[in-house]
Amino acid sequence: MSEISAFVAEGEQDAEATVRPKRLAEFIAQHRVRDQLDLLLKGAMGRGTPPDHILLSGPPGLGKTTLANIVAAELGSGIRVTSGPAIERSGDLAAILTSLAVGDVLFIDEIHRIAKPAEELLYSAMEDFRVDVVVGKGPGATAIPLDVEPFTLVGATTRSGLLTGPMRDRFGFVAHLDFYSVEDLDLLLHRSARILGVPITEDGATEIAGRSRGTPRIANRLLRRVRDYAEVRGDGTVTLETAREALRVYDVDALGLDRLDRAVLTALVDSFKGGPVGLSTLAVAVGEQPDTVEEVCEPFLVRAGLLARTPRGRVATDAAWLHLGRNPPAAPAGARPTGQNPPADLFSADRRFP
Numbered sequence: 231m232s233e234i235s236a237f238v239a240e241g242e243q244d245a246e247a248t249v250r251p252k253r254l255a256e257f258i259a260q261h262r263v264r265d266q267l268d269l270l271l272k273g274a275m276g277r278g279t280p281p282d283h284i285l286l287s288g289p290p291g292l293g294k295t296t297l298a299n300i301v302a303a304e305l306g307s308g309i310r311v312t313s314g315p316a317i318e319r320s321g322d323l324a325a326i327l328t329s330l331a332v333g334d335v336l337f338i339d340e341i342h343r344i345a346k347p348a349e350e351l352l353y354s355a356m357e358d359f360r361v362d363v364v365v366g367k368g369p370g371a372t373a374i375p376l377d378v379e380p381f382t383l384v385g386a387t388t389r390s391g392l393l394t395g396p397m398r399d400r401f402g403f404v405a406h407l408d409f410y411s412v413e414d415l416d417l418l419l420h421r422s423a424r425i426l427g428v429p430i431t432e433d434g435a436t437e438i439a440g441r442s443r444g445t446p447r448i449a450n451r452l453l454r455r456v457r458d459y460a461e462v463r464g465d466g467t468v469t470l471e472t473a474r475e476a477l478r479v480y481d482v483d484a485l486g487l488d489r490l491d492r493a494v495l496t497a498l499v500d501s502f503k504g505g506p507v508g509l510s511t512l513a514v515a516v517g518e519q520p521d522t523v524e525e526v527c528e529p530f531l532v533r534a535g536l537l538a539r540t541p542r543g544r545v546a547t548d549a550a551w552l553h554l555g556r557n558p559p560a561a562p563a564g565a566r567p568t569g570q571n572p573p574a575d576l577f578s579a580d581r582r583f584p
Contacts, residue, residue: 249422249450250296252303258421258446259414260293263405267297270403271304280333281305282402283356283383285341287390289529291447292407294386298337301384309335314343320351324361324376332379341385342392349397356383356400409444409533412436422450423468428457433470441477441486443530448486455480485534485553490518492554494527495536498546499554506543 251257254271257264267284274281284301286294302309310326317323317338330336338344344352355361359378385401387393398404410418416432416439423430430453438456442449453468459476460468481489497515498505513520528544531537536550551558 249425251300254300254304256421257293257297257300258418259410260407263297263407266403266405267301271301275305280380280382283400284385285390285393285398285401285404286384286386286407287405288388288407289409289445290388291445292409293446294407295337295339298335298384298386301382302335302337305333305335305382307331307333307335307382309337311337311339313339314341317344317348319345320347323348323351323355327355327361327378327381328376330379330381332381334379334381335384336381337384337386339386340388341397342387342389349394352383353396353400410442410446410449411444412439415439415442415444415446415449418446419449419453422453426453426457428453428460428468429466430468431470434468434473437470437473438468438477441482441484443486452477452480452482485536486530487553490516490522491527491531494523494531495546495550495554498537498544499551499556504551504559505545506540508543512544 254264254268270281270284281301284298286297288294298311299309308331310330312326317326323344326336351361355378359380361376361378362374383401390398390406416435419435419438420430422428423435434456438452439449442452456468456473456476459479460466460472463475464472477483483492487495493516494512497512498507501515502512507515509520509524513523516523528537528539531550532539534549536547536553538545538547548558
């Protein structure tokens with residue numbers, strides 16, 4: 231990576247860290263999860279003991295890492311951060327666990343990808359605050375028990391179904407983060423704009439929120455790109471017109487679809503007459519890997535009612551045809567998924583927890 235690229239990447243990370251809430255009271259949306267965490271943490275602090283281990287699941291960008299840092303801040307304790315793929319051997323995990331102080335928070339991102347030997351070592355650490363380190367090999371191997379200071383494990387996963395039953399059962403609190411409503415993203419964008427010093431109008435924030443796929447990380451990223459446009463080609467204020475023009479430059483349409491999303495839909499509609507078509511064939515048509523299409527594009531397209539998965543392959547719904555400005559072909563009732571019209575209220579307040 232060049233020095234300029236490294237500088238830009240570091241700047242993006244700094245901006246992201248700046249707008250992240252530091253306390254539970256500052257965390258926008260996820261109302262039920264926030265209230266449950268508040269009870270959990272206050273109860274533990276009242277007893278003077280570390281809270282139960284916490285598992286946070288949900289799609290990327292909804293605030294799992296932010297909540298882990300908030301847990302440590304609310305407890306007034308230190309936090310150690312690692313990820314499942316980084317823990318390849320049980321010895322790696324043992325070294326981390328034995329270095330924790332009393333009441334520390336250990337955050338493991340993508341915990342479903344932790345190596346099996348390390349996962350089994352984690353069981354005794356979570357339950358008994360003890361790890362057994364095996365020294366030597368073969369008949370002469372010896373297990374040395376090591377005590378671990380009482381700690382709280384916060385695990386985050388985007389694929390909760392890949393967690394083993396024994397691992398999931400050892401978490402005392404399990405929470406699933408849902409996508410944000412447009413109203414909640416609007417509040418989040420106003421907060422981020424104040425922190426970044428970006429003048430923004432009500433309709434400008436609403437326009438960005440509606441194209442953010444219900445995801446705070448995307449909303450903050452789009453805000454920074456619109457800010458660039460406003461400062462370079464406008465008067466520095468993010469208005470409705472500025473937001474629309476900026477997002478047009480960055481290939482983000484009214485539903486939040488980017489270039490790859492539209493390429494998938496266009497290939498389905500124009501090249502395959504709406505489908506059904508297999509994932510591998512569709513990936514070749516758009517010049518991407520099948521995993522990229524399946525994990526990056528499809529979740530949002532399915533949630534927006536633009537694409538359907540069937541036993542025979544992927545199918546474009548009537549809403550996808552209309553979104554691309556095409557007339558859907560006539561078909562017998564029920565022969566092809568109709569989806570729904572691209573909804574302006576895809577992440578409406580109805581999805582918000584009370």
